[in-house]
Amino acid sequence: MAITVLRAGPAVTVQDMGRPGWLAQGLSQGGAMDRLALIEGAALLGQPETLATLEIAGSFVSLRAQTALRLALTGAAMRASCDGAPLVWNAVHAIPAGSILDVTALNSGYGYLSFGGGIDAPVLLGGRSVHLAAGLGRAVHGADVLQIGPDRRRRTGLQLRVPDRCAATSIRFTRGPQTARFDADTLARFQATRFTKDARGNRMGQRLTGGQFAAADGLAILSEAVLPGDIQITGDGTAFVLLAECQTTGGYPRVGRILSCDIPSFVQLPLGAEFGLRFVEIDRALEIEQVEARRRQTLSDALVPLIRDPATIPDLLGYQLISGVSCGDELDPHPGEKD
Amino acid sequence: MTARIFDFGVDAVLISFGDQLSDKANTAALALSAAIKAEDIGGVAEVSTSLVSVVVRLDVQQFDRADLIAKLQAMLDRCDWTARPGPKAPRLWEVPCVFGTDLAPQLAEAAALAGLTPEQAICALTDRPLRVQTIGFAPGQPYLGRLDPAWDIPRQTELTSQVPVGALTVAIRQIVLFSVPSPTGWRHVGQTALRLFDPARETPVLLRAGDEILFRAVDRAGLEAARAAGGAQVIPWR
Numbered sequence: 001m002a003i004t005v006l007r008a009g010p011a012v013t014v015q016d017m018g019r020p021g022w023l024a025q026g027l028s029q030g031g032a033m034d035r036l037a038l039i040e041g042a043a044l045l046g047q048p049e050t051l052a053t054l055e056i057a058g059s060f061v062s063l064r065a066q067t068a069l070r071l072a073l074t075g076a077a078m079r080a081s082c083d084g085a086p087l088v089w090n091a092v093h094a095i096p097a098g099s100i101l102d103v104t105a106l107n108s109g110y111g112y113l114s115f116g117g118g119i120d121a122p123v124l125l126g127g128r129s130v131h132l133a134a135g136l137g138r139a140v141h142g143a144d145v146l147q148i149g150p151d152r153r154r155r156t157g158l159q160l161r162v163p164d165r166c167a168a169t170s171i172r173f174t175r176g177p178q179t180a181r182f183d184a185d186t187l188a189r190f191q192a193t194r195f196t197k198d199a200r201g202n203r204m205g206q207r208l209t210g211g212q213f214a215a216a217d218g219l220a221i222l223s224e225a226v227l228p229g230d231i232q233i234t235g236d237g238t239a240f241v242l243l244a245e246c247q248t249t250g251g252y253p254r255v256g257r258i259l260s261c262d263i264p265s266f267v268q269l270p271l272g273a274e275f276g277l278r279f280v281e282i283d284r285a286l287e288i289e290q291v292e293a294r295r296r297q298t299l300s301d302a303l304v305p306l307i308r309d310p311a312t313i314p315d316l317l318g319y320q321l322i323s324g325v326s327c328g329d330e331l332d333p334h335p336g337e338k339d
Numbered sequence: 340m341t342a343r344i345f346d347f348g349v350d351a352v353l354i355s356f357g358d359q360l361s362d363k364a365n366t367a368a369l370a371l372s373a374a375i376k377a378e379d380i381g382g383v384a385e386v387s388t389s390l391v392s393v394v395v396r397l398d399v400q401q402f403d404r405a406d407l408i409a410k411l412q413a414m415l416d417r418c419d420w421t422a423r424p425g426p427k428a429p430r431l432w433e434v435p436c437v438f439g440t441d442l443a444p445q446l447a448e449a450a451a452l453a454g455l456t457p458e459q460a461i462c463a464l465t466d467r468p469l470r471v472q473t474i475g476f477a478p479g480q481p482y483l484g485r486l487d488p489a490w491d492i493p494r495q496t497e498l499t500s501q502v503p504v505g506a507l508t509v510a511i512r513q514i515v516l517f518s519v520p521s522p523t524g525w526r527h528v529g530q531t532a533l534r535l536f537d538p539a540r541e542t543p544v545l546l547r548a549g550d551e552i553l554f555r556a557v558d559r560a561g562l563e564a565a566r567a568a569g570g571a572q573v574i575p576w577r
Binding site: 134 | 345347350353355358384386388389391392394399475478480518519543544547
């Protein structure tokens with residue numbers, strides 16, 4: 001099974017959960033910017049969340065399915081169609097062989113195309129994700145062919161009912177090694193600030209506008225480890241959030257670290273949207289992460305049949321209107337564990 | 340010098356041996372990191388060092404976070420890590436390097452800031468092995484040290500727009516060797532044939548923290564010969 005890339009805008013990349021374990025070699029984990037979207041895609045398809053997907057960063061892609069396949073659309077909602085017929089977002093669809101798929105971003109968010117069987121891109125250093133900053137792989141171009149792994153499941157026509165995370169107004173962060181270097185007044189002002197994203201964001205990090213801040217002895221900090229989610233205060237006093245492909249060490253003071261479970265909401269905030277950064281202590285942050293981890297394990301509870309409005313189906317009479325909807329595994333308690 | 344464990348978000352901690360770079364703090368971080376790895380504690384997902392600290396990533400979904408931190412604190416309290424001799428360098432590398440010329444145009448400038456002639460500067464950078472204090476920032480990129488106090492020279496205020504792969508640069512009593520072409524504020528005083536990161540190689544990252552490097556001054560022909568031979572070779576401990 002394979003898909004051919006007909007056209008691709010900038011920053012369309014194959015992504016999985018990244019490559020953990022290389023920090024001592026100077027390589028950050030990388031992987032999908034919105035990991036929750038990969039988990040949702042896996043829940044829709046009933047397959048492991050470790051399979052590789054296609055990430056579209058505020059851009060577009062046009063693909064031809066060389067064979068019939070299943071496609072789940074998750075992350076920032078985009079305009080998607082199959083041979084011109086609109087495809088519902090946060091849903092899994094059956095794509096006939098030879099179809100042309102078009103997906104175009106509506107804003108700067110990250111959209112994900114997950115395929116039944118996953119993208120079988122070459123494994124490099126233990127992962128399939130492209131790491132642009134480290135030069136591992138490259139963005140997809142027109143005429144690329146992406147191999148798709150064997151798909152053991154058949155279910156389609158399902159939708160995932162999940163809260164919209166693309167319009168968050170508050171992102172939570174917790175304590176990091178240098179939080180105590182910021183005095184109480186600065187931390188209070190930081191939390192009262194209405195931030196927006198600067199246009200200069202990418203997979204390495206995102207600059208924020210909204211205020212200037214400083215740590216005590218800010219310029220005298222020795223380089224030490226940095227991790228995705230770190231909020232560093234750069235030389236001109238602005239906040240910069242490190243993301244999936246960040247460097248592994250840094251010498252700027254850091255206010256704290258955004259909760260892993262809030263990173264998906266953060267990366268999906270549209271340009272121009274105002275939001276706040278709210279501090280929670282470590283114990284509270286741990287509870288929040290654990291509750292979210294449990295919710296993610298039971299995402300399949302949020303699967304519902306995809307109801308299409310007959311009025312929007314252009315070739316309604318071409319459909320077999322009875323039967324053929326269920327393939328019997330929609331109500332499996334843990335679909336991801338069967339493969 | 341007391342080590343401290345800092346929260347680093349929910350799923351990591353940073354164990355820091357202070358906020359000043361010293362050989363003692365650096366070797367303590369390397370020794371503690373090696374010991375944590377050897378202990379093989381369930382729930383420790385990853386261990387890495389930077390100059391004077393150890394970062395430990397934790398699996399807080401499967402394991403109790405407070406319990407993991409208590410185990411790390413117990414290891415920290417087991418001995419005075421800063422009083423221990425550093426771990427024996429795993430490997431000693433000999434690295435041919437062209438100092439100065441058009442290949443590394445800032446030798447004279449950096450030497451002058453250090454109060455040395457270019458010849459004295461080359462001597463100072465080649466007369467003894469230097470330890471890889473940490474690998475970081477970019478894949479496979481080493482920070483070496485520690486140089487004599489004369490080399491406590493500041494970074495440039497204006498960035499050099501790009502130094503090539505294998506560039507040897509100096510500032511603040513350290514050397515950085517570049518694994519990828521990069522803009523930098525460090526002064527470019529030498530050029531090696533090192534390929535520090537090559538994802539296609541069986542061992543993608545050439546150096547490890549704790550390795551030692553002895554630079555050997557060569558001319559352009561010597562550099563090309565080194566390039567053909569892979570840029571460096573491990574020399575047996577005497």
